[in-house]
Amino acid sequence: MNSRWRILVVDDEVAMRESLAAWLREDAYAVDIAASGREAVAMAAETAYDIYFIDLKMPPGINGIETMMEIRKRQPDATVVIVTAYATVDTAISAIKEGAQEYMVKPCNPEEISIFVQRVIRLKSLERENTYLRRRLSRRYSFQDIISKNPKMQAVFELVRRVAGQRSTVLIQGASGTGKELVARALHQAGGRASRPFVGLSCAALAETLLESELFGHERGAFTGAVARKRGKFELAGDGTIFLDEIGDIPPKLQLDLLRVLQERRYFRLGGSEEIVMEARVVAATNRDLLAAVESGEFREDLYYRLNVINIQLPTLRERREDIPLLVDAFIGRLAIEAGRPVRGIAKDALKLLLDHDWPGNVRELENAVERAVVTASGDILEAGDFDFLARAARTSERWEVPDGLSLDEIEKRAVEAVLARTGGNIKAAAEILGIDRSTLYMKIRKYEIPR
Amino acid sequence: MLLCLLPTAGVQAGDLAGAGALAADVFGFEVRTLPPLAVPDATFDARRGQHDSSLVLATALDLCPPDATRLLVLTGLDLAIPMLTFVFGQAQLDGRGAIVSLARLRPEFYGLPPAPAVLAERLRKEVLHELGHTCGLVHCTDQGCAMSLSVNIVFIDRKKARLCRDCGARLAARLETMRRGADPAEE
Numbered sequence: 301m302n303s304r305w306r307i308l309v310v311d312d313e314v315a316m317r318e319s320l321a322a323w324l325r326e327d328a329y330a331v332d333i334a335a336s337g338r339e340a341v342a343m344a345a346e347t348a349y350d351i352y353f354i355d356l357k358m359p360p361g362i363n364g365i366e367t368m369m370e371i372r373k374r375q376p377d378a379t380v381v382i383v384t385a386y387a388t389v390d391t392a393i394s395a396i397k398e399g400a401q402e403y404m405v406k407p408c409n410p411e412e413i414s415i416f417v418q419r420v421i422r423l424k425s426l427e428r429e430n431t432y433l434r435r436r437l438s439r440r441y442s443f444q445d446i447i448s449k450n451p452k453m454q455a456v457f458e459l460v461r462r463v464a465g466q467r468s469t470v471l472i473q474g475a476s477g478t479g480k481e482l483v484a485r486a487l488h489q490a491g492g493r494a495s496r497p498f499v500g501l502s503c504a505a506l507a508e509t510l511l512e513s514e515l516f517g518h519e520r521g522a523f524t525g526a527v528a529r530k531r532g533k534f535e536l537a538g539d540g541t542i543f544l545d546e547i548g549d550i551p552p553k554l555q556l557d558l559l560r561v562l563q564e565r566r567y568f569r570l571g572g573s574e575e576i577v578m579e580a581r582v583v584a585a586t587n588r589d590l591l592a593a594v595e596s597g598e599f600r601e602d603l604y605y606r607l608n609v610i611n612i613q614l615p616t617l618r619e620r621r622e623d624i625p626l627l628v629d630a631f632i633g634r635l636a637i638e639a640g641r642p643v644r645g646i647a648k649d650a651l652k653l654l655l656d657h658d659w660p661g662n663v664r665e666l667e668n669a670v671e672r673a674v675v676t677a678s679g680d681i682l683e684a685g686d687f688d689f690l691a692r693a694a695r696t697s698e699r700w701e702v703p704d705g706l707s708l709d710e711i712e713k714r715a716v717e718a719v720l721a722r723t724g725g726n727i728k729a730a731a732e733i734l735g736i737d738r739s740t741l742y743m744k745i746r747k748y749e750i751p752r
Numbered sequence: 753m754l755l756c757l758l759p760t761a762g763v764q765a766g767d768l769a770g771a772g773a774l775a776a777d778v779f780g781f782e783v784r785t786l787p788p789l790a791v792p793d794a795t796f797d798a799r800r801g802q803h804d805s806s807l808v809l810a811t812a813l814d815l816c817p818p819d820a821t822r823l824l825v826l827t828g829l830d831l832a833i834p835m836l837t838f839v840f841g842q843a844q845l846d847g848r849g850a851i852v853s854l855a856r857l858r859p860e861f862y863g864l865p866p867a868p869a870v871l872a873e874r875l876r877k878e879v880l881h882e883l884g885h886t887c888g889l890v891h892c893t894d895q896g897c898a899m900s901l902s903v904n905i906v907f908i909d910r911k912k913a914r915l916c917r918d919c920g921a922r923l924a925a926r927l928e929t930m931r932r933g934a935d936p937a938e939e
Contacts, residue, residue, distance in 0.1 A: 313834065315804070315806060315807075315833075315834050316834040316835060318806065319805075319806050319833035319834055319835060319836075319842075320833070320834075320835040320836075322806075322842070322844075322845065323833065323835070323836065323839075323842075325845050325890075326843070326845055326885055326890060326891055326901075327890060327891045327901065328890035328891065383835070406834060406835050407800070407832060407833075407834065407835055407836050407837045408835065408836065408837065409836070409837050409903070410836050410837070410838070410839070410903040410904075411903035411904055413835070413836070414901060414903050
């Protein structure tokens with residue numbers, strides 16, 4: 301039905317705008333009229349018209365080309381036809397240069413205008429269909445908030461669907477930025493716990509005593525500074541989900557406490573005598589090789605097996621490169637709206653650049669890169685130049701010479717120290733630069749005893 | 753339901769009879785022919801050598817008897833609107849008035865010998881088309897339907913002097929509503 305398509309006819313001559321509008325309405329288009337450029341701009345701010353017929357000369361106020369430019373600021377995709385009674389090559393060139401799709405000299409042949417409108421509508425129908433199909437495709441490849449068509453990730457989705465309703469403990473393993481928390485949330489959402497609490501805690505971010513109190517809560521007077529009773533994360537999670545991130549970094553004493561909770565599903569608040577039943581489902585995650593940590597004696601074997609009832613391994617972005625176009629598309633869709641930018645796609649060469657990049661920080665790094673490009677891009681399509689910072693970062697790492705006699709740990713420590721110094725100790729900014737999440741950064745700060 | 757037929761100078765009795773017969777057969781109108789309209793000079797655009805279709809129709813509507821459900825102007829004048837180089841006719845969508853020009857329906861306009869049967873058939877199509885608009889019908893994608901858009905004479909000759917099934921059903925529903933006394937054109 302043509303009534304889906306909205307047309308605005310802008311002309312200061314009443315006979316002109318009324319008769320053209322009436323003629324277009326016979327084709328069932330939803331046609332509005334405006335008597336001046338300013339009125340047209342105001343109307344375009346309210347309604348996104350598909351086609352604008354704008355008269356070039358409209359005294360007083362703003363002329364047709366200025367009107368078009370104002371409208372296109374808000375609606376870069378709008379089709380604009382500049383109409384004039386006084387055809388000159390200069391005005392035609394200027395109209396087309398400023399973005400008019402067509403330049404018509406009035407009066408024009410009915411066939412010409414009819415063919416033009418039909419062509420535009422056909423093109424816009426295809427664009428709408430394309431957008432619709434892309435959304436459907438993205439829904440098809442998405443599970444909760446995770447997007448992937450990679451077979452390994454599809455198997456993860458299937459496993460999550462299967463075990464979401466159960467209470468068994470889940471261990472999610474994957475490198476930084478692969479989406480461990482998203483999978484934990486998907487487990488929570490897809491099961492029967494969606495309306496219950498989801499409580500997350502990064503075990504790497506807190507000192508041992510603090511972590512203990514955070515997990516189990518404490519009674520008033522349990523330790524110096526415990527001025528009131530505090531409920532722990534296990535309690536807050538109720539019969540929902542507790543997500544223990546960076547589980548590989550919890551100290552030995554807490555490993556034992558946690559093992560007891562998982563075995564007995566009961567615990568005490570610190571300094572308390574009232575036994576509390578643990579009803580929450582435990583989902584743990586780590587980017588460490590826990591089995592290696594077990595072998596080296598850093599992680600309790602019995603806790604490992606308690607946690608590892610259901611194991612989910614997340615691939616790195618390098619292992620699922622086919623997802624990059626889908627992810628980029630989804631990020632652009634969301635980030636362009638959040639940042640209020642008119643970006644609607646990515647050029648082929650820019651996408652190729654992203655496909656070829658190594659992505660040590662995985663999906664999070666890709667998301668950060670797309671966000672940076674969306675914010676700084678000058679056009680509505682992301683070009684390869686908008687991702688220059690990736691190439692610069694790659695070149696820097698190629699040329700960088702490793703100082704003699706440094707262990708990998710020492711190099712990492714220096715890198716973390718340098719980035720923290722550069723960001724003035726801002727953890728969020730430093731984590732973004734390093735391409736790791738905040739909890740991993742906290743863990744490294746603790747590991748290398750970096751003063752803050 | 754009354755249709756007033758308003759001719760201008762140059763329209764033959766046979767043209768009026770053909771238009772009236774179609775209006776009666778398809779729309780069920782009672783047809784009354786009014787005295788010819790003297791078209792005001794102000795409707796003429798000397799630069800283009802054409803009359804402004806909207807202005808002629810507006811003049812005619814001012815003279816339309818109040819009891820008329822619809823007014824159809826038949827003219828021999830070549831019509832146009834400011835944006836278009838010509839129109840075969842014009843109608844108020846969901847409104848009272850319509851106008852049809854014979855000028856570009858005549859084979860002579862295209863350098864061919866007169867052919868009364870061809871003219872009569874083209875006129876029937878255009879009368880059906882414009883009156884269809886006054887009854888809320890919009891352009892149809894069926895190229896054989898009288899409601900399909902005609903941007904030149906070839907398009908008119910390609911279509912038939914009848915409505916496709918969908919447009920016919922819509923018109924029947926609208927006429928039924930009008931017969932019950934509800935007509936958007938009167939609002």
